[in-house]
Structure formats: structure tokens, C-alpha cells
Amino acid sequence: MLLxxxxxxxxxxxxxxxxxxxxxxxxxxxxxxxxxxxxxLGLTGMDQNAVFVATALSAAIATFVMGFFANYPVALASGMGLNAYFTYSVCLGMGLGDGAWRIALTAVLVEGFIFILLSLFKFREKIVNGIPENLKYGITAGIGLFISMIGLKGAGIIRSDASIVDGKVSSSTLVALGDFASPTVVLALIGVILIGVLTHYHVKAAILLGILATWILGIFAELSGWYVVNPAAGVYSNIPSFANYTPFPSLAPTFMQFDFNYVTHNPMNFIIVMFAFLFVDLFDTVGTLIGVASKGNLLNEKGELPRAGRALLSDAVGTVVGACLGTSTVTSFVESSAGVAEGGRTGLTAVTSGVLFLVAIPLYPIFTSIQGFATAPALIFVGLLMMSSVLKMKFSGDLADAVGGFLAIIMMPFTYSIANGIMFGMLSWVIIKIFTGKIKDISPIMYVVGGLFVLRIITLAMHIA
Known part of the structure; x- marks a missing residue:
């Protein structure tokens, strides 16, 4: 059999x-x-239809490469967080003018080529396989909390606790409970319970059925008038609309739209922009691969990720392809854990996802109608499954392992960043090892990574990235 x-x-x-x-x-x-x-990305002046095609097509290509070349059940697409940095920090926050998105795409392109070189020289692979075991388990658990928080926030179950009082932002806590009169909150919680019940009865596609059932309930809620569509408030219809339908919108407005002229005239500014993309993508990818592989029991007996080089190279190729098509950094998606939780173990899982990204292009009104509250139950439940990695952690003995793993867990959801969680976890591990007289335990790659994190902290302190 070919497959x-x-x-x-x-x-x-x-x-x-x-x-x-x-x-x-x-x-x-x-x-x-x-x-x-x-x-x-449309906020930057980019053509939204072209960005849609670029997003779907780059995701499909990158995911195919991951599936066929690396044989891992990991799907890729334009990364959340990276697209926000692309839009708000670079295009809207640096005063670069109307063509800022072209400069940002150029930075993503250069970042992608650098990643290809780092992958070919196995630098990224050494990072993946050089992370201490306790940190790996902490990273996995932290990602679980992080994606649960994404789901909770996306459904409105939790919200920012902020209000305007006398023209000033006031809050008593960082986060607060959402509005239980909101249909998205109720429907998402129903979805979580449904997935839990289906899992109890060993229904094979429990998570998938939970997503679809929650979406269908959302359609009924909309038809009944309970779920009120309000695009200005970020509430979109659950019912697919084919108004002004175009099967394959043109890629021309974003395809190969680079600005190398800016690079030659502003090299330092460009390096700062590119470095931020590079840093976040590097460690988000590392964390995602470790988390997904750990959940799927894909790590070997040494706790290493076989074929890590191929997986990381697939990610780098996706970034270059995405930049050429016209979208922000393409990276491995932590939501791949949902497929792994359903039993996905090989590249066929990824290839299936890739095919669906292609199918989504002409059928985009259907796929984009599945709103965040419908996928939230899957993210929350997978977060529960990934948190089980905490049971494998050691909290006694070496404090570097305990503190590093703990910080990796808590800093991901609390700073809303996988990369930040890894930074705090790994840097604290190195520092504690040094000051407790266990320098010999630190591998050369951990010194290199520690140095990168120190450089990152300096750029954050200087408010330049």
C-alpha cells in the first residue's frame, strides 16, 4: 500500500x-x-482576498512539506502573535508609511532564508534535542495552558478586566469571568462538556464532533435571534454566505511584493524588525514541536525528536513560501495537538490538513463561518490533555530543573507567548546551574541559547523589538 x-x-x-x-x-x-x-493584515492596507488565498495556499504547501518530508502530524499556517507583530508593531507602529507591509514581508522573507540555513546546519535541531527533560515537560504543559487560554478568551469565557474611569484605564484584576448571558460563552462550555462525555465513551472523533456540534448549535442560536451578528464588535455569522462569491481571488496584490530599497537605506531598523520575527518564530516552533511530539509519544528514549531537522526545515520553507505569496510568518501550529489527541501520528495527518486548506480556497465562505467559540472547546480540552506532562516532571532535587520547568509553564499563558515561556524557563535553568556550581551540566547549545535570550531581553529593555 502506497500510504x-x-x-x-x-x-x-x-x-x-x-x-x-x-x-x-x-x-x-x-x-x-x-x-x-x-x-x-488587511489593517495594513493589504488586499484581504489576496491575503486569504496566500494564507490558505502557504499553509497547504508548508503542511505538505511537513507531512511528506518530515512525516510528522504537524500543520502549519500564518502564526498568531507573529501576524499581530507584523500589523501593529511594524506596519502601524514604526511610521513606515503606506508601503510598510512590503517592508514587513521582506523581513519575513529574509528570516525564512536564515532559518533554512540554521536548519541545514542543524542549529535549530540541536536546540530541540538539547533542552533538558524537565524543561520539555514544562514546555508541553505550558503550551497546554496557553492554548486553553486562547480557547477561553476566544469564546469570551474569560476577558480582560479593564474599564475606562475618568479617561483612565482601571482594573481590579488582570482577567475576569466573561458574560454568562453571552451565547458564545454558553455554547463553548456546552462544547467542552460534550467532548468530555464523548471521550468518556471512547468516541474516536470526540474533539472533531465537539467542534461541529458547537458550530451547528451556533447556527441555531443565530437563527433564533440569541446569537446576534455584529461585525463591529467582532461577532460574525455562523451561516456561510456566498454573496459576491469568487472561487479563487487573485494573488497579484500581494505576490512577491517586497521592498529591498528600504533594506539598503535603513539596514539597522530592518535588522531589528527581522530579528524580532526570527526570535519569536524560532522558539515558538521549537516549543510547538516539543509539545506536539511529547503528547503524541513521538520523542525517542532519550527524549529527543527524531527527524527534527526535517521538521524545522519544513517550517523554514513555509516561511519563505508565505512571504512570497503575501502573508506573515508561517509556523508550526500548536493546534496540531488536537489532531494528535485524536490519534494522528504520521505525516498523513498533516497532508490531510494540507488538502483541506486547498479545499478551503473555493469553499472559504463555509470554513470561515466556523467561529472561535466553536473551536474553543477543542483547544480547552487539548490543553487538559497536554497538562498531563506535569506528572512526569521532577519538582525535587535539582532546583534548576524545577524552577526552569515551572517558569516555562506559567510564563506562556501569563505573557501570552510560547517564546516567552521558553525564554524564562531556559534562561533561569542556565543561571541557576551556574550559581549552584553545576556548570558542567550546561551543554554548549544551552550557552548559545542563553546568550540569545540575554540579547532578546536587552532589546526588550531598550524598547526596540
Whole structure:
């Protein structure tokens, strides 16, 4: 069988049906990016229809590379956080003018080529496999909390506790409970319970069915008048609309739209922009791969990720392709954990997700109608599953392991960044090892990573990245 030969399904304890269901689950869990990314990048002046096609097409290509070349159940797309940096920090925050998005795309392109070089020289692979075991488990658990928080926030179950009093922002706590009269809150919580019940009865596609059921309930809520569509408030229809439908919008407005002239005239500013993209993407990818691989039992007996170089190279290729097509940095998606939780273990899961990204282009009104509250239950439940990695951590003995792992866990959700969680975890591990007389435990790669984090902290302190 061709699929068995390509993906080694039996060796990984899986089958075609399981992999396809897992790929579908992963796609549905991250399909929100097809709606969010064009809207976000559109604020920079980019053509939203072109960005949609670029987002879907780059995700498909990068995910195919991951599936066929690396044989991992990891899907890729334009990364959340990176697209926000692209829009607000670079294009709208640096005073670069109307063509700022072209400069940002150029920075993403250069970052992608640098990543290809780092991947070919196995630098990124050494980072993945050189992270201490306790930190790996902490990173996995931290990602679980992080994606749960994304789900909770996306559904409105939690919200920012901020209000305007006498022209000043006032809050008693950082986060607060959402409005339980809101349909998105109620529907998302129903979805979480539904997934839990289905999982109890060992229903194979529990997470996928939870997403679809929550979405369908959302349609009924909209038809009944309870769920009120209000685009100005970020509340969009659950019912697919084919008004002004175009099967394949043109890529021309964003395709190969680079500004190398700015690079030659403002090299230092460009390096700062590019470095920020580079840093966040590097460690977000590392954290995501470790988390997904750990949850799927894909790490070897040494706690290392086999074929890490291929996985990281796939990610780098995706970034270059995305920049050429016209979208922000393409990276491995932590939502791949949803597919892994459904049993996905090979590249066939990724390939299935990639195919669906292609299908989504002509059928985008359907896929973009699955709103965040419908995918939130999947993210919350997968967060629960990933938190089980805490049970493998050691909190006694070496304090560097305990403190590093703990900081990796808490700083991801509390700073809303996988990269920040890894930074605090790894840097504290190195520093404590030094001051407790265990310098010999620090590998050369950890010194290099520690140096990168110190440089990152300096740029943050100087408010230049």
C-alpha cells in the first residue's frame, strides 16, 4: 500500500481512517486563521482576498512539506502573535508609511532564508534535542495552558478586566469571568462538556464532533435571534454566505511584493524588525514541536525528536513560501495537538490538513463561518490533555530543573507567548546551574541559547523589538 510505504502507518500504530480524522480535526481547530489573518493584515492596507488565498495556499504547501518530508502530524499556517507583530508593531507602529507591509514581508522573507540555513546546519535541531527533560515537560504543559487560554478568551469565557474611569484605564484584576448571558460563552462550555462525555465513551472523533456540534448549535442560536451578528464588535455569522462569491481571488496584490530599497537605506531598523520575527518564530516552533511530539509519544528514549531537522526545515520553507505569496510568518501550529489527541501520528495527518486548506480556497465562505467559540472547546480540552506532562516532571532535587520547568509553564499563558515561556524557563535553568556550581551540566547549545535570550531581553529593555 502506497500510504503505508510513505508514512509507515503500522510502525506508528495508526491507520488511514484515524490519520484522516486527525487531519480534519487539526484543520478545524486552526481554520480560524483563515478568517483572522486576512482581517488583521488587511489593517495594513493589504488586499484581504489576496491575503486569504496566500494564507490558505502557504499553509497547504508548508503542511505538505511537513507531512511528506518530515512525516510528522504537524500543520502549519500564518502564526498568531507573529501576524499581530507584523500589523501593529511594524506596519502601524514604526511610521513606515503606506508601503510598510512590503517592508514587513521582506523581513519575513529574509528570516525564512536564515532559518533554512540554521536548519541545514542543524542549529535549530540541536536546540530541540538539547533542552533538558524537565524543561520539555514544562514546555508541553505550558503550551497546554496557553492554548486553553486562547480557547477561553476566544469564546469570551474569560476577558480582560479593564474599564475606562475618568479617561483612565482601571482594573481590579488582570482577567475576569466573561458574560454568562453571552451565547458564545454558553455554547463553548456546552462544547467542552460534550467532548468530555464523548471521550468518556471512547468516541474516536470526540474533539472533531465537539467542534461541529458547537458550530451547528451556533447556527441555531443565530437563527433564533440569541446569537446576534455584529461585525463591529467582532461577532460574525455562523451561516456561510456566498454573496459576491469568487472561487479563487487573485494573488497579484500581494505576490512577491517586497521592498529591498528600504533594506539598503535603513539596514539597522530592518535588522531589528527581522530579528524580532526570527526570535519569536524560532522558539515558538521549537516549543510547538516539543509539545506536539511529547503528547503524541513521538520523542525517542532519550527524549529527543527524531527527524527534527526535517521538521524545522519544513517550517523554514513555509516561511519563505508565505512571504512570497503575501502573508506573515508561517509556523508550526500548536493546534496540531488536537489532531494528535485524536490519534494522528504520521505525516498523513498533516497532508490531510494540507488538502483541506486547498479545499478551503473555493469553499472559504463555509470554513470561515466556523467561529472561535466553536473551536474553543477543542483547544480547552487539548490543553487538559497536554497538562498531563506535569506528572512526569521532577519538582525535587535539582532546583534548576524545577524552577526552569515551572517558569516555562506559567510564563506562556501569563505573557501570552510560547517564546516567552521558553525564554524564562531556559534562561533561569542556565543561571541557576551556574550559581549552584553545576556548570558542567550546561551543554554548549544551552550557552548559545542563553546568550540569545540575554540579547532578546536587552532589546526588550531598550524598547526596540
Amino acid at each position: 503505508e510505504k510513505i508514512f509507515k502507518l503500522k510502525e506508528h500504530g495508526t491507520n488511514v481512517k484515524t490519520e484522516i480524522l486527525a487531519g480534519l480535526t487539526t484543520f478545524l481547530a486552526m481554520a480560524y486563521i483563515l478568517a483572522v489573518n486576512p482581517s488583521l
